[in-house]
Amino acid sequence: MSKYNTWYHPYPINEAYTKRVAYFCMEYGIHQALKNYSGGLGYLAGSHMRSAYELRQNFIGIGVLWKFGYYDQVRNEDQTMRVLFQKRFYSYLENSGIAVTVMVHNHPVVIKALVLKPEIFGTVPIYFLTTDIPENDHLARTITHKLYDSELSARIAQSIVLGLGGAKVVEALGGTDVYHMNEGHALPLAFHLFDKYRDVNEVKKRMVFTTHTPEKAGNEEHDIEHLDRMGFFGNVPLEIAREITGMRGHMLDYTLSALRLSRVANGVSQLHGEVSRNMWYDNPGVCEIKSITNAQNPNYWTDPILKQALLENEDELLLQRKRELKKELFEEVADQTGKLFDPDVLTIVWARRFAGYKRADLLLRDIPRFLELISRPGQRVQVIWAGKPYPFHHEAIETWNKLVKFSYQRNDIAVLSGYELDLSRKMKHGADIWLNNPRRPREASGTSGMTAAMNGTINLSIQDGWIPEFARHGENSFLLPVIDTTLSEDAQDKLDHGNLMHILETEIIPMYYNDKQRWLRIMKQSMLDIVPEFSADRMADQYYKELYRL
Numbered sequence: 001m002s003k004y005n006t007w008y009h010p011y012p013i014n015e016a017y018t019k020r021v022a023y024f025c026m027e028y029g030i031h032q033a034l035k036n037y038s039g040g041l042g043y044l045a046g047s048h049m050r051s052a053y054e055l056r057q058n059f060i061g062i063g064v065l066w067k068f069g070y071y072d073q074v075r076n077e078d079q080t081m082r083v084l085f086q087k088r089f090y091s092y093l094e095n096s097g098i099a100v101t102v103m104v105h106n107h108p109v110v111i112k113a114l115v116l117k118p119e120i121f122g123t124v125p126i127y128f129l130t131t132d133i134p135e136n137d138h139l140a141r142t143i144t145h146k147l148y149d150s151e152l153s154a155r156i157a158q159s160i161v162l163g164l165g166g167a168k169v170v171e172a173l174g175g176t177d178v179y180h181m182n183e184g185h186a187l188p189l190a191f192h193l194f195d196k197y198r199d200v201n202e203v204k205k206r207m208v209f210t211t212h213t214p215e216k217a218g219n220e221e222h223d224i225e226h227l228d229r230m231g232f233f234g235n236v237p238l239e240i241a242r243e244i245t246g247m248r249g250h251m252l253d254y255t256l257s258a259l260r261l262s263r264v265a266n267g268v269s270q271l272h273g274e275v276s277r278n279m280w281y282d283n284p285g286v287c288e289i290k291s292i293t294n295a296q297n298p299n300y301w302t303d304p305i306l307k308q309a310l311l312e313n314e315d316e317l318l319l320q321r322k323r324e325l326k327k328e329l330f331e332e333v334a335d336q337t338g339k340l341f342d343p344d345v346l347t348i349v350w351a352r353r354f355a356g357y358k359r360a361d362l363l364l365r366d367i368p369r370f371l372e373l374i375s376r377p378g379q380r381v382q383v384i385w386a387g388k389p390y391p392f393h394h395e396a397i398e399t400w401n402k403l404v405k406f407s408y409q410r411n412d413i414a415v416l417s418g419y420e421l422d423l424s425r426k427m428k429h430g431a432d433i434w435l436n437n438p439r440r441p442r443e444a445s446g447t448s449g450m451t452a453a454m455n456g457t458i459n460l461s462i463q464d465g466w467i468p469e470f471a472r473h474g475e476n477s478f479l480l481p482v483i484d485t486t487l488s489e490d491a492q493d494k495l496d497h498g499n500l501m502h503i504l505e506t507e508i509i510p511m512y513y514n515d516k517q518r519w520l521r522i523m524k525q526s527m528l529d530i531v532p533e534f535s536a537d538r539m540a541d542q543y544y545k546e547l548y549r550l
Helices: 040-054 138-144 152-172 188-197 200-206 224-230 238-245 254-261 270-280 304-311 315-337 367-374 394-407 421-430 448-453 489-514 516-530 536-548
Strands: 021-024 059-064 072-075 081-084 094-104 107-116 126-130 178-182 207-210 221-223 251-253 264-267 288-291 346-351 381-386 413-416 433-436 458-461 477-479
Touching: 021 040, 021 152, 021 536, 040 059, 040 178, 040 421, 040 536, 059 152, 081 394, 094 152, 107 138, 107 152, 126 152, 138 152, 152 188, 152 224, 178 188, 178 536, 188 200, 188 207, 188 238, 188 254, 200 207, 200 254, 207 254, 221 224, 224 238, 224 251, 238 254, 251 254, 254 270, 264 270, 264 536, 270 288, 304 315, 304 516, 315 413, 315 421, 315 516, 346 421, 346 489, 367 381, 367 489, 381 421, 394 413, 421 448, 433 448, 448 458, 448 516, 458 489, 458 516, 477 489, 489 516
Parallel strands: 021 059, 021 178, 059 126, 178 207, 207 264, 264 288, 346 381, 346 433, 381 413, 433 458, 458 477
Antiparallel strands: 072 081, 094 107, 107 126, 221 251
8 A cells, every 4th residue: 555545744744834734736837747737827836845845844735637738839830839739648656546536417537646756856745636547438537638628518527626536535645624725726625625514614714725816717707507517516505505605696706706715815926915805805705815925946946056156156157157058048949940049149038828918929019129129239139939828729829920930030039839847947047038028917926037036037027926026126127117007908018018128228238238247236136135035935834824824
């Protein structure tokens, strides 16, 4: 029998973190070799699992093992984007010996729990649930095939597997004190707890919730009767589910339901906490929404030579290492695009999930001005884009393809595919400027800029998400001024674009080429300011103090 079929950690629990916590998340960005994430939510969860391990917390992760991952971002013959779904096999995941059964659309579905052991990638134990086993029929096996499946009933079934199935796995492990839902995907968990205790206050006593986005797409709503037919509420009758969630209409709002069934919740930055309170506090029965700012794990993300050079105040080594890291990134550029970038040229990177509000193509709003900007004699600029659109979001894919086609014309512009952990790390290590230009205040956190700053890459950003807690213009970052967000999207884009270009033209580019000492000061100050405040160790500790211990 595996030791992982009971609540287990390979270390003595730190006395500061003795309360048992089971963390439910749809995706985990742990390692390049484990294709179980789509973007920022997964990266955040991965860093949390690493820091919980390093702090010796009494903490486990519950997730789903996606047979095809999210998808592989590959290219067509003309280098435009193609979506590839490829089966994955992971020999290092161990059978925990735990199997549970849930009902999906009145059909029994067996769920097997595989464990990612702590010694594999340096995380707390994470239990990955799969329905792709011989005990199930074909349809049941496909539930855990594709992360964020585009078919509605499959998506609902995935929530049932994570929430209801995950709760049963936790009980098989010996139970937990706290159930932490990271986003609303695992909401069926709450109905399982209600079925067990028959008291909504007993549910609230055990459940906490993190909301990650003000975006409608990230706050799911579905027909409540369809959810009931699918088995979303487990053994709880529909009328009781309506009563405890307050959902009297045709739709069930996952986020609002979670806020009504949790003891306490949090947004993922100070600003996002304010935005969330403004969004949800007008609804009766919601719990307190705190702010616990997202963070990333420095041991995973930071280049050790850069860190050593900073700590020892070795400026020459710092600059030399940064140039080496740029060259490593540019080898990837050459491999993918055939273009040879110059490590002595200022390099801007925009890399994140392709979503409309993130405005991947804002730099190109005025193409003649952009081309003049990057072509100044003696002050040239190189630009790299990367990011994975949702595989069925055709508008976002078209934006990616538009950038690819535009890049044909230039040797100093590149669009890279396969934006996963390894490429993300290369870009954060090798960039000079990390560009972040979402429409404010729609970026809840935006943690990629944190890991960029850990590696001497300077943020150029809209004042959204975590940035207002960190950035000081001209000291550790460059900031676009806050504009009137009541204006039309086009008017906002026009203003933000003008401010972005002005900062590049009058501050960033001249400083990079003409005032190396000031550039170095900003770079070092950014590295000094980012840790420990935006280390996942701080975040993991804060969750115990502010969410789990109440």
